[in-house]
Amino acid sequence: MTRRIIPVADWAPAQEAMYSEPSSSFSPSRGNPVLYEPIMPSYEARPRAINFSLLRRRPKSLVIESSDTNMAVPFLERHSHIRSESAFVGHSHASKPESSSSLRGIIRRASTSLRVKLHRRPTLTNSSISEEPYLEARPATAHATWHRLRQAASFRQQRPVYGESSEPPNHQLDHLTEAMAALPVPSIGGEPPIIPHNTGAAAKASVAEYLNLSGASSSDQESVSHGLRNKWLAHVPGEECGNDRESGIGITVAGSVSEADLTDSKRASLRTQDGTISRIDFITQLPTELAIQILSHLDASGLMTASQVSWDWRAAVANQHVWRESFLREKTATYATSGPIKPGAGLGVPTVKPSNNWREIYCAREELDRRWKRGEAKPVYLNGHLDSIYCLQFDEFKIITGSRDKTVRIWDMHTYECKLVIGPPEVLSDISVLIDESKQPVHYATLSNNQRVAHSMPALVSFPVHHKASILCLQYDDKILVTGSSDASCIVYKVNSGYRPIRRLRRHDAAVLDLVFDEKHIVTCSKDISICVWDRETGALLRRLRGHAGPVNAVQMRGNTIVSCSGDFRVKLWNIDTGKNIREFAGHTKGLACSQFSEDGRYIASAGNDKVIRIWDANTGECLREMKAHDGLVRSLHIDSVSGRLISGSYDTDIKVFDMESGSQLLDFPKWHASWVLSAKSDYRRIVSTGQDPKILILDFGAGVKGIEALESTERQGSDGGYI
Structure with a gap:
């Protein structure tokens, strides 16, 4: 059976829609009047809405087609009285001339009977309403736009579906009650309207559309709103009869109530498609x-x-x-x-x-x-030394420095005050060690705005055993402090006894340029191109290592291995137990000034007058990285084995921070010293450096950080901080 769908815009007036091929003129002689009877529509009877009294207006006429001839014969048989009446009229007036008025009368009477017979509602069968196949609503013709609007908006009572009793069959009451629960009920009198939970989908779809168009939602919100909008507007067969598709009332959401009522897009995005998955906090x-x-x-x-x-x-x-x-x-x-x-x-x-x-x-x-x-750090300068500061070491609470003025000074890291000055009697007897010409303390701190703070008057201590020349190197732990000097000797101080000297180490023939110690040994290097290994407990010389062709400017020690660098361009690796040179690293083109060992002994860093920093593999001797670091001699290197940062100081007055892993430069602090940078070290919080100008620079990255003091490891011992 064929069917032609006629758009609303193409609907013809009721009278013209009764013919498949309208003609401009009509004559009874063109055919039998019976052939012009309306034909039964081609579609089957549509089940009515499941309501006791469905508010629907009877259509004015029916859109039919001449091609549906298979339905014409039953129709003519059921309405044979119409044909008899038409024939009788034609016979009684055979002697009279045929006129258009008599023909219009015949058609008018036939149309009247047709409207009575054609729109008889089919009775419901014993099958369940919910099992009826879905059929689209049949479009009804109308003569005017206003009439169609009034018909669609009408709420007047119409003939009930189930006849005069307005009651459905008893065997279908359960289905009707269940279906009625899903339909909205308007307010009657003083009673409020009843709106089911699964309605109002059009408003929800509008909100989702607005969020999608406004761009206010995130990607997951857009996906959720899009998915729910498709569900609200989904066409579900069998549900159109109870839906108001213009307002959205009654449009059933193809999903659960919780999905339709979602207001939090984040929560909706976390929902899984598989409802069987358990969700437990x-x-x-x-x-x-x-x-x-x-x-x-x-x-x-x-x-x-x-x-x-x-x-x-x-x-x-x-x-x-x-x-x-x-x-x-x-x-x-x-x-x-x-x-x-x-x-x-x-x-x-x-x-x-x-x-x-x-x-x-x-x-x-x-x-x-x-x-x-x-690279955000607070700079603080500590003043007090009278000449170049060659060496330093610091921890969380103190800084110890050695200077060309022959003194060792101990500073409080938190208050920036100088606590103790150790030196020869002839130096400490000069009042200029404590106050300047204007009678102001020479020990003070300078902030970034040149404000002077933390003025202090440190204790002066002179011992019979002291250095008579510049302090070139030092190292301390919680038990001893060891210093090396241009007077070719080293002095060991006992920390817990107020830094009293306990022994002097003599064997070098020239200035002691660098030193290092551990629990067993003290290792020193000198301008005399030798390296000495001492017993820490007794101070006895264990062995003297020779092999460099120039001054040995730096030494470091890890376990039983010593690394040294010299003005002969070479970096050498020594076994401390046998005294043998086990490896040599060649590559630098000028004299070396500094070298460092990583704590695990895997990496060696070296630099010098060629202005290049090289990272070596200590096990293979391979050069891993070369970094063109500075514009002047690189005087100081420090490997922070915890963070992997490499700190360098140069005669170009710059302090730089490099990444050991990649060799890339991380930070640069140019011109923070007025002259050569002689020493630079760091820990997890600070960089501390010294130079030819008699100032100590502290770059504090933790200044002002809430709770930064909680990172400190040990508490101070005594009011003097363990300095004396």
């Missing part, structure tokens, strides 16, 4: 110990995000065990050490104590790392 369901153990595997960023999930998660994240485990895992990794950082070692990991606020400690460390990346 494991933090609240698991025992507290297990929840804390799971959360401790997150880093700081993950923990901050987790704390915003819910109050229960926030409470679990606030546990100090979570932050402690996360901090110790994330912040104890190192670049070139034999293992992770041990708490309390002075490397930015505090001693584990019950009173620690690990969340604050973690946040302070994160901010400190960000400042290192951005």
Whole structure:
């Protein structure tokens, strides 16, 4: 059976729609009047809406086609009385001339009967209403746009579907009751309207469309709104009869009520398509110990995000065990050490104590790392030395410096005050050591705005055993301080006895240029091109190493291995037990001034007068990286084995920071010294450098960071900080 769909714009007036081929003129002689009877429509009877009284207006006429001839015969048989009446009229007036008025009368009477017979509603069968096939609504013709609008908006009572009783068959009452629950009921009298949960989809689709067009939603919100909009506007067979498709009332959402009522796009985006997957808040369901153990595997960023999930998660994240485990895992990794950082070692990991606020400690460390990346540091200059400062070492609480003025001075890292001056009697007896010509203290700190702070009057100490020339090198630990001088000797001081000298080491024939020690040995190098190995406990000379052709300017030691560099362009590796030269590193084109050993002994850094820094593999002797670092002689190198940063100081007055792994330059502090940079070292928080100008430069990356003091490892011992 063929069917032609006629668009609304093509609907003809009712009278013209009754013919398949309208003609401009009509004559009864052109055919039998019976052939012009309306033909039954080609589509089947459509089930009515499942309502006791469906508000629908009877159509004016029917759109028919001449091609549907298979339906014409039953129709003519059922309405044979119409044909008889037409024939009788034609016979009685055979003697009269045929006129258009008599023909119009015949058609008018036939049309009247047709309207009565044609629109008889089919009765419902015993089959369930819900099982009826879906059919589109039949378009009804109308003579005017206003009439169609009035017909669509009419709420007048029409003939009930089920006849005069307005009652459905008993066997279908259950289906009708179930279907009625899904339809909206307008307010009647003082009663409020009843609106089912699955309606109002058009408004929701409009909101989703607005969010999509306005660009206010994120990518996941757009996907959710798009998906729900498609569900709201989906065409579901069998549901059109109860839907108002203009307003959206009654449009059934093809999904659950919870999906249709979603207001949080983030929550909707996390929904999985498989509804069988269980969704359990494991933090609240698991025992507290297990929840804390799971959360401790997150880093700081993950923990901050987790704390915003819910109050229960926030409470679990606030546990100090979570932050402690996360901090110790994330912040104890190192670049070139034999293992992770041990708490309390002075490397930015505090001693584990019950009173620690690990969340604050973690946040302070994160901010400190960000400042290192951005190069944000507070500069402070310490004044007091009277001549060039050749060497330094510092920790979290103090700085110890050695100068050409023959003195060793100890400074408080936090207050910037000078606490102690150790030197020969003839130097300390001069009042200029403490005050200047204007009677102002010579020991003070200068901030970036040239403001003078922390004026101090340090204690002056002179011992019978002292240096008579410049202090060129030094190193200390918690037990001893060792200094080397241009007077060709080294002095060992006992820290806990107020830095009293306990022995002098003599064997070199020229200035001691550098030194290093561990638990067993003290190693010194000299202008006399030799290296001496001493017993730390007794001060006895164990062996003297020779092999360089020029002054040995620097030494470092790791385990039983010594690395040295010289003005002969060579870097050499020695076995401390046998005294043999086990490897030589060639590549520099000019004399070397400094060398460094990584803590794990894998890498060696060297630099000098060729202005190039080279990184070597200590095991193979291969040059891993070459860095054109400075415009002048590179006088100082320091490897921070924890962070992998390499600090360099040069005669070009610049201080630079490089990445050991890639060789790239990270930071540059140009012209921060008025003259040559002679020494530069760093830890997790600061860079401290000295130069030919008698000032100590502190670049503090942690200044002003909340809780930065919590990263410090040990507490001060006594009011003097353990200096005297």
